[in-house]
Amino acid sequence: xxxxxxxxxxxxxxxxxxxxxxxxxxxxxxxxxxxxxxxxxxxxxxxxxxxxxxxxxxxxxxxxxxxxxxxxxxxxxxxxxxxxxxxxxxxxxxxxxxxxxxxxxxxxxxxxxxxxxxxxxxxxxxxxxxxxxxxxxxxxxxxxxxxxxxxxxxxxxxxxxxxxxxxxxxxxxxxxxxxxxxxxxxxxxxxxxxxxxxxxxxxxx
Numbered sequence: 001x002x003x004x005x006x007x008x009x010x011x012x013x014x015x016x017x018x019x020x021x022x023x024x025x026x027x028x029x030x031x032x033x034x035x036x037x038x039x040x041x042x043x044x045x046x047x048x049x050x051x052x053x054x055x056x057x058x059x060x061x062x063x064x065x066x067x068x069x070x071x072x073x074x075x076x077x078x079x080x081x082x083x084x085x086x087x088x089x090x091x092x093x094x095x096x097x098x099x100x101x102x103x104x105x106x107x108x109x110x111x112x113x114x115x116x117x118x119x120x121x122x123x124x125x126x127x128x129x130x131x132x133x134x135x136x137x138x139x140x141x142x143x144x145x146x147x148x149x150x151x152x153x154x155x156x157x158x159x160x161x162x163x164x165x166x167x168x169x170x171x172x173x174x175x176x177x178x179x180x181x182x183x184x185x186x187x188x189x190x191x192x193x194x195x196x197x198x199x200x201x202x203x204x205x
Contacts, residue, residue: 006105007104007106007107007163007196007200008107008108011127014168016085016089017087028073041063081119096126107134108134110134111143112136113137134151134152146178153179165184
């Protein structure tokens with residue numbers, strides 16, 4: 001195992017809670033109808049294209065053309081996005097803060113629409129703490145595309161084998177490993193502390 005000199009954090013579901021169900025539980029009270037809508041209309045796959053850089057105007061127009069009867073609920077996705085990210089994971093933020101205080105080199109790599117990331121950065125100041133961040137919506141690439149890992153490594157001068165990536169998505173973790181990075185899947189802050197102790201034991205503290 002190479003000595004780790006760089007640590008890269010994902011953001012959603014690692015540092016910030018994200019759940020589209022939160023506003024839609026109020027907007028579409030019927031559970032079956034709500035589940036159908038979030039699986040077939042404003043789905044994860046549809047939302048991922050905004051993370052790739054598609055504008056909300058284009059995204060909404062595409063869905064409204066196919067599901068005109070759902071227009072109010074389609075437009076509600078962006079309008080109520082702030083409710084989908086209600087809080088940070090304070091225990092993970094504390095880990096991030098500790099790593100930075102100890103002098104570790106920390107950056108972020110996230111699948112995030114450019115405009116919603118700008119909002120998140122103002123709401124959650126710790127997103128400004130690391131040395132920098134790659135936002136998928138700003139560069140037109142999304143994890144686990146190998147190109148986004150290469151872009152991030154080149155932009156921030158990271159040696160892939162000396163980089164540890166933290167992400168909640170197994171696919172994204174595997175993508176990082178295929179790019180030559182070390183990587184761990186985030187499940188909980190306690191487990192992350194154990195992983196960090198295992199990987200960065202040789203780093204300066």
